Amino acid sequence: MTKSHYKQLSSRWRARHQNLQRKLWGKHKEALDWLSNGHRQLISGSLGGLMLLTGQISNSLPAINVAKAQATITQKVDKEVFLISDLEHILPEDVRPLSTEEEQKISEILSRNYGIKVAPELEGKRLNRSYGFIGAEQHLTRYPGDNLSSHFDSGEDAKLYWQQGMAPGLGAWSYFALSKEELTKEDKDREEYYIAVQTFLSEDFNSRFTEYRDFYKYRKMLVVNPNNGRAIVADIADAGPAVWTGKHLGGSPEVMHYLERVDGSLKGPVLYFFIDDPNDKIKLGPILSLPNV
């Protein structure tokens, strides 16, 4: 009667647990919302926090080996926790340009954790900084005639990203394609996962303009939210933001959404490092799982 005993107990205790969660959230909603929203960096770095907010209880015994599955989940969470913790020890309390030593250490951590070789400087070129506040950018026009009605592949995407609107001007490299028919998957990804960086603040930018322009065009960067460990492979497709904004780079609506960063008074910092990908092997987009390293 193994199945019967197990089924009855797990069913009762799951239901009990769900009721408890509901009760907990009902009674202490304000504090728990505060933890999960305003202080997400805290829960992201905490197994206890994760359990508190998610319950950490599977609805049923998975078909696969539970111990193995739990070990996998724990390993994943552990890696994220370790990453966040590692970064926390190096990053300064204020959001300022990192020292060479700090950049070196962070490059090593990010390269090791994400299995991607990253660096603050590539081919003798570097941005003005590698750690800064990210602001929200708008969608870029990909080809002549592209607008909000034609921009999204699905209704779900439109619902999520419509309100950010289209940027009034073109990106730094003009259109991604000359027409809708010529728009490739790569072009779409380049717009979807773009960032705007302060290219114009690079050292000797004006005297080395052509060199920098060619280097920055769709250059891949690893952008990491150090507070939750979320990382995305983005490309440079625009220049900005202006210095007076107090922000240091901008992210497309999709980049901001994935990194869980917002603009305005709640803006937060990200790390952004060049990806050394000479053979163009690394795909743009979120890094959904950390490799086994």
Place this chain on the structure above:
Amino acid sequence: MRKKYFYTHIIDTSTLSLELGDMDLTPKERLHLISLIDSNIHHEILDLILSELSPLDKKAFLTHLSSENHDKVWKFIKEKVGNIEEKIIKTAEDVKKELHKDIKKVKG
């Protein structure tokens, strides 16, 4: 390995684990049930503590809890809630009693 909480040292759930060990369960099933026991106790204890704190102290407690600094959590709740150890032990015992009853019912 089971997770340690700030109260783990004062809560003993071995009677439940042992009782499950006597039942005809696969290791996977037993492991899952133990995780449910832990989570049920954990949520009851969180509710107990949060219910004793002011809105501001709730946030401070959750911050300490998230940091997983058990010493800080203890120091904080001992300052804010009278007899908190006894209350936690009682809450856990009540949950354990309920879960024991469930096991008894299932066993027939």
